């Protein structure tokens with residue numbers, strides 16, 4: 123068992139490496155090719171992934187991301203001709219990843235869009251539209267937007283080519299917030315009765331034009347590098363059941379969810395509702411690691427620091443202590459699965475920051491390092507990087523630990539720095 127003191131000492135020595143901040147990168151750089159298709163909270167920048175992939179793999183090596191999110195790892199692996207597998211429990215993330223990783227011939231996509239726009243032009247008050255009769259859709263959308271969105275979605279469903287259909291559905295998903303009365307500046311599900319929701323056809327057209335440029339750049343880059351056919355697949359499943367053979371993977375690059383931070387299930391409920399991805403929102407929430415809706419299972423924490431954190435939190439708040447303990451137990455299970463799929467000598471690179479809950483330091487990076495060592499990994503390198511302020515995900519409320527608005531002066535910064543834990547399977 124890795125000792126608490128040894129792990130803490132290991133981290134004390136680590137200094138910030140400025141070359142990993144990518145402070146000179148603009149939004150244009152981080153959203154290049156297909157990366158800007160869809161907003162996604164806490165996504166990492168592609169430059170981190172490409173540097174790791176270049177250093178630890180060669181062409182043809184398999185790369186995996188068990189918490190794939192909107193597909194950053196897979197897109198970067200594809201442009202570097204590395205086959206890749208992504209996993210995410212969130213069907214909305216999987217839709218985005220499919221759209222972002224599938225290069226479509228620009229000469230096929232542009233006419234499909236023209237045809238779609240032509241059909242949208244036929245819409246009028248007399249057009250027969252089957253609008254969804256769902257209490258939550260009525261909660262978020264005004265009748266006019268709801269009707270137009272229903273028409274748009276039904277027209278997209280008629281597109282025969284699967285890749286093109288996913289492309290347009292991804293664009294559709296990204297405009298839903300604008301077209302609803304969801305408070306535009308908020309990541310939390312809050313209604314804004316003053317909001318004037320956008321016209322679905324106008325914002326969709328703008329959205330697709332930008333995506334078409336991204337697809338063309340992606341397609342040309344892949345063609346230039348001979349990577350169009352490079353294998354790339356995403357699965358909607360749990361990170362503890364990765365559909366990859368044992369000892370087959372050269373590199374894992376991932377950024378795990380944080381404990382009780384973003385509730386992805388709530389955040390993406392607009393898309394989930396429109397596409398009828400789930401029946402029950404509360405069951406859906408429970409599938410996410412790091413959710414506030416923790417299970418009561420007694421899991422192995424496999425880390426002295428995790429045990430100490432649980433103990434300290436129990437003095438403050440039992441529910442938070444249980445949530446954090448479940449999180450660390452579940453992450454340990456993910457690391458076991460990572461170990462199974464990695465080749466001997468294969469690396470895992472985990473991007474993670476530390477935080478504070480109920481006044482207790484939550485040393486995610488130190489806990490993960492201890493768990494990985496206990497599971498049979500060696501430390502290859504631990505990088506400490508500054509997160510340039512424009513990329514800061516948010517701030518946390520010091521009392522509750524929940525994400526809050528960056529404008530509030532009383533809130534503390536969430537992750538001014540984070541770590542990249544690079545561990546090798548021995």
Ligand SMILES: C[S@@+](CC[C@H](N)C(=O)[O-])C[C@H]1O[C@@H](n2cnc3c(N)ncnc32)[C@H](O)[C@@H]1O
Pocket residue numbers: 162163164165166188189190191192193194195209210211212215359360361362376377378379380386409410411412
């Ligand atoms: C920090 S995000 C990853 C973002 C990603 N690096 C990107 O660039 O888009 C963490 C992801 O973990 C996913 N997740 C949470 N619980 C999961 C589970 N049990 N299995 C698989 N994925 C899960 C969430 O849906 C979320 O997409």
